[in-house]
Amino acid sequence: MSLLDHLRRRVATEGPLPVTDVMADALTHPRFGYYATRDPFGAAGDFVTAPEVSQMFGELIGLWAAVVWQQMGSPGHVHLVELGPGRGTLMADALRASRPVPGFHAALQVHLVEASRTLREIQERSLSGYASSWHDDVSGLPDGPVIVIANEFFDALPIAQLVRTGAGWHERRLAFDPQTDAPVWTLTPGISPLAALLHPTVLMGARPGEIAEVSPAALSVADLLARRLKRDGGAALVIDYGHGESAAGDTLQAVQAHKSVDVLATLGEADLTAHVDFAALARAVSQGGGLAHGPVTQGAFLSALGIAQRAHGLMAKATPEQARDIEAATVRLIDPGEMGTLFKVAAWTGPAAAPPPGFEA
Template sequence: MSVADHLRRRIHAEGPLSVADVMAAALVHPELGYYTTRDPFGAAGDFVTAPEISQMFGELIGLWAAVVWQGMGAPDPVALVELGPGRGTLMADALRASAGVPAFRAATSVHLVEASPALRRHQATRLQGARPRWHDGLDSLPDQPAIVIANEFFDALPIVQLVRDGRNWRERRMAVAADAEEFVWTLAPGASPHAGLLDPRLRERAPDGALAEVCPAGLSIARTLADRLNRFGGAVLAIDYGHGVSAVGDTLQAVRRHRPADILATLGDADLTAHVDFGALGRAVTEAGAVQHGPVGQGDFLQRLGIEARAEALCRAATTEQGAAVRGACARLIHPDEMGTLFKAVAWTRADAPPPPGFE
């Protein structure tokens, strides 16, 4: 059975499905899902993330974590947590770089929140020496200070799409066409309760026919992490592509073999993501009593952490060809026409904590 077959059966039994239900089934169905059945990363996969572009990305985040830990008063123990760690590349680079702060490494235990069995196998191989512990969610993380890294994690969480229809916001749903084969978009009858999650200004002022997106799972995770910060201390660093201020627009997209794909024709065979609403995440964190720092562009963030100096250091020990590759990777991570401005970084801390490095 394919994801498409599974969704057709559900639609016949339950009626049109929300975008969130479609994304959840397509990405993390335990037997059929995109992430649970394959390794999507790298040139041979469907997309490349920043840690796969250059070791510098993970190294700088590892040093960032060590400096944040020192600013926290060097608690021992401390959990170093990554949400959606992919192949384990970022964590491996972060641990290698942070080994230069031996007390930090001695105090840390590594925790990976990962749903994919296929990716857990990659992580186990790459991080064998770190003895990581895996978690299905946040509930089983240890009750202690934590530094949490989430790189390209929130963009893959299921979203709800809402369309303004007069005074109401109606939910966009997926149905099956009359031929019982192709999928089509439709609108649920009546007002959606998810409209209450929209920015109040957006909810009241958006024009008729406007489409807006909310991510209930992302907002819930943000609040949970904020609660943990308030209880135990620590910091969260989230890097993703998206917008700093809540806005209308359809950002749901499918990517297959590094190219845009038809969402409805590639369910289960392509990555599905949506732009992260950092404004909404910030409101959730603030309502929970914590603080959001940023967002700042990924380029500015990495430059403040010293990526250009790190690139030059690598180049001095490299061949001409290797040096060109290092400089090219650096440009890809920070240039405004590449990942420098579309991708953004935010940090979450307790209200009494100073701004972390890169957010001063």
């Protein structure tokens, strides 16, 4: 049986499936899901994330976490959490860079939120020198002060897609063509209650035929973290590609071998993501009692943390070829034409916390 067979059976018994269900099964189904069956990262995989571009990315985030811990009053116990840790590269670099900070590692308990057993095995090897705990979702994290890192996590959370018609907003769903048995998109006949989650600017401004996206899963995680930060203290750092203001648009995309491919033609064989609505997440954080900082561009954030200085230090000890690689990696991370502008960075804290590094002004 394949993922498509599984989806056909679901449609036959449940009717057309919401995009949320399609994304969830395509990415995280324990038998057929994309992340359950492969290591998708790196040049030999389907995409490259910032921690794989350069060690500087994880190093700067590790030092960011250490400064946040100091701002919290250097508590004797703190949970350092990464959501969707990939290969564990970011966490390994962050821990290595932050080791010299007095008392920080002694206070840390490392937690990784990862649904894929395949990736957990890779993460365990990457972090073999550290005592770490794994969790299926955010709700399983223990109580106490927390510092959360979420790099390219929210973009993979399932979204719902709504299509504007003359009658209102209908939900987009997956069906199968009765003639060809191929997957196709269809619409619910009735108006979707999910339209209540859309921002007024989207509700009022969208024209017939336009698509709007909401992610109940992402909003739920943001709300949970905000309530946690308000209660126990700490901060969350969210790095992802997306838009700073809520807007209509179809951003669901599939990536395979570093190229965009057709979503329906590659279900289970390609990465599925959607642009993150940072404004919607900020509203959820605020409603949960937290404080949202940013977003700022990734280029501005990494520059404020000193990536140029770190690159200069690494290049001073490097061979000419290594120095060229370090320079190219820096450009890729911060240049507006690369990852510097498309990727945004937001921080969430409790209502009384000081602004974290990179968000002071």
